[in-house]
Amino acid sequence: MSTAVAGQRENRTPSFWQSTNGKKAVMAVTGAILFLFVVGHLAGNLQVFEGPAKINAYGHFLRTIGEILWAIRIILIVCVVLHIVATVQLALLNWKTRPVGYSRKKAINSSYADRTMYWSGPIVLAFVIFHLLQFTAGYIHPESQFIDGDIYHNIVAGFSVWWVSAWYIFSLLLLGFHMRHGLWSMFQSLGLNHPRHTPVLKQAALWITIVIVAGYISIPIGVLAGWVR
Amino acid sequence: MKVKLTIWRQKNPDSKGQFITYPVDVVNGEMSMLECLDVLNETLMGRGEEPVAFEHDCREGICGSCGFMINGIAHGPLPATTVCQLTMRHFKDGDELVLEPWRSRSFPLVKDLVVDRRSFDRIIQAGGYVSVSTGNAPDGNAIPVGKEIADRAMDAAACIGCGACVAACPNGSAALFTGAKIAHLGILPQGKPEQDRRAVRMVAQMNVEGFGSCTNIGECTGVCPKEIPLEEIARMNRDYLLGAWRERGNVVTAIAPVTDWNFGEK
Structure with a gap:
């Protein structure tokens, strides 16, 4: 058996965006920006525990900064689109890499969160769309009345419906899974890994995720438990 | 038994x-x-x-x-x-x-349990080498290399190119192999002059070969007989990101994948 056919030089090589490594770098950067939003959004919304005046003033403040708010929104939308386009393109590539599958395959070294990024991502996206329609646009407000500008009322009325809260908590847990992997994976994709620091980073990713998810979930739980009314 | x-x-x-x-x-x-x-x-x-x-x-x-x-x-x-x-x-x-x-x-x-892993050879061919001048053998220890650097390079160089990383990866990615091959040369002073070009070319070849993307989950390192760490993938990403920028003006060529065999009987 010999290799009779010699390889020829081929000029067509993938550009930065076409390469898998480049796309992962884009996903890392956009993911990091979206993480910053998740932190900022939590910090703002925890003001609901300080009463109607505080959070409604915060909402009013966001609406008055006008151009800056739209600049942030556009950055976030661009990040979401790039993050998703890169993921979808890579997923389509990855699904083609094994035309004949294994009869059995064991995962021995990856976590549940690692393996379910393809599930947690789309579900969180569906949640974000629902969430925007409910609390930002006010198109969907099941079993409650949406009052533009009265954020406190909207939160309490919205989360008083048990399934809205359940869906919110479920989605936030999945966001947690997504962040558990993403928060350290973004460093890896950008080429930052260190034998001593990366284990610390992985632990930090877990605890940061727990704190953030607990913070978000405390809002519907607070409403359902009657602490926020 | x-x-x-x-x-x-x-x-x-x-x-x-x-x-x-x-x-x-x-x-x-x-x-x-x-x-x-x-x-x-x-x-x-x-x-x-x-x-x-x-x-x-x-x-x-x-x-x-x-x-x-x-x-x-x-x-x-x-x-x-x-x-x-x-x-x-x-x-x-x-x-x-x-x-x-x-x-x-x-x-x-x-055939049976035998697969064609020439795609790995082509990734090496694309840049997994250091260019040296011919002539007399250089003096030993002419280039001082620290123990910890030599150890790091040796850990990456332990890769035997068996293909288990690709086989275990749910995405069919060759990131661990390519990472190890980029790292073990790039870490050493002898490999520094070609570091950017090496990363860009080997990553380009890896992509041309149709391997999947790395999702950093670590199945590869779990099955690796040489326990090559995920760190080498990060090393590849870092060298590629820097190299892609510094080499942006240069044309990168890849080797056309050849997957057919001549069995001799034809």
């Missing part, structure tokens, strides 16, 4: 493969998985049947020739072990072992 080996049999790349179960009497627990296949093949040849094709060379875990899936794990259940070093005492009497070749479109199947 007796085991049942359920082995993927496929005559050639174009035919349809299937699993066939063979009972094998393992005479000695110290026999390796490959020696177990040798025993099976002797039996098959004695019966006038076609022996099971599998790749092997050094049988001491350093050449990277052997490798297949055993019950869904590349190189079998023992960590940091190639199938030639996997002794049968790690299995129990009556175990059924399913042997399956690496599955990847970049590793086309040749």
Whole structure:
């Protein structure tokens, strides 16, 4: 058996965006920006525990900064689109890499969160769309009345419906899974890994995720438990 | 001790493969998985049947020739072990072992458990080398290399190119292999001058070969017989990101993937 056919030089090589490594770098950067939003959004919304005046003033403040708010929104939308386009393109590539599958395959070294990024991502996206329609646009407000500008009322009325809260908590847990992997994976994709620091980073990713998810979930739980009314 | 080996049999790349179960009497627990296949093949040849094709060379875990899936794990259940070093005492009497070749479109199947891993060769060809001037051999220790740097480079250079990382990756990514090959040269002073070009070219070739993307989950390093860490993938990403920027003006060429074989009979 010999290799009779010699390889020829081929000029067509993938550009930065076409390469898998480049796309992962884009996903890392956009993911990091979206993480910053998740932190900022939590910090703002925890003001609901300080009463109607505080959070409604915060909402009013966001609406008055006008151009800056739209600049942030556009950055976030661009990040979401790039993050998703890169993921979808890579997923389509990855699904083609094994035309004949294994009869059995064991995962021995990856976590549940690692393996379910393809599930947690789309579900969180569906949640974000629902969430925007409910609390930002006010198109969907099941079993409650949406009052533009009265954020406190909207939160309490919205989360008083048990399934809205359940869906919110479920989605936030999945966001947690997504962040558990993403928060350290973004460093890896950008080429930052260190034998001593990366284990610390992985632990930090877990605890940061727990704190953030607990913070978000405390809002519907607070409403359902009657602490926020 | 007796085991049942359920082995993927496929005559050639174009035919349809299937699993066939063979009972094998393992005479000695110290026999390796490959020696177990040798025993099976002797039996098959004695019966006038076609022996099971599998790749092997050094049988001491350093050449990277052997490798297949055993019950869904590349190189079998023992960590940091190639199938030639996997002794049968790690299995129990009556175990059924399913042997399956690496599955990847970049590793086309040749026969039974043998796959074509020339895509790895082409990645090396694209930039996995250092250019040296010919002439007299350079003086030893002319370039001082620190112990910790030498150790890091050696850890990456331990990669034997067996392909288990690709086989274990749900995305069929060759990131661990390419990372190790980029890292073990880039870490050393001798590899520094070509570091950018090497990363850009090898990553380009890896992409041309049709390997999937890395999702940083670590299945590859879990099955790696040389326990190459995920750090090498980060090293590749870093070298690629910097290299892609610094080499942005240069044309990068790749080697056209060739996947057909000349079997000699044509």
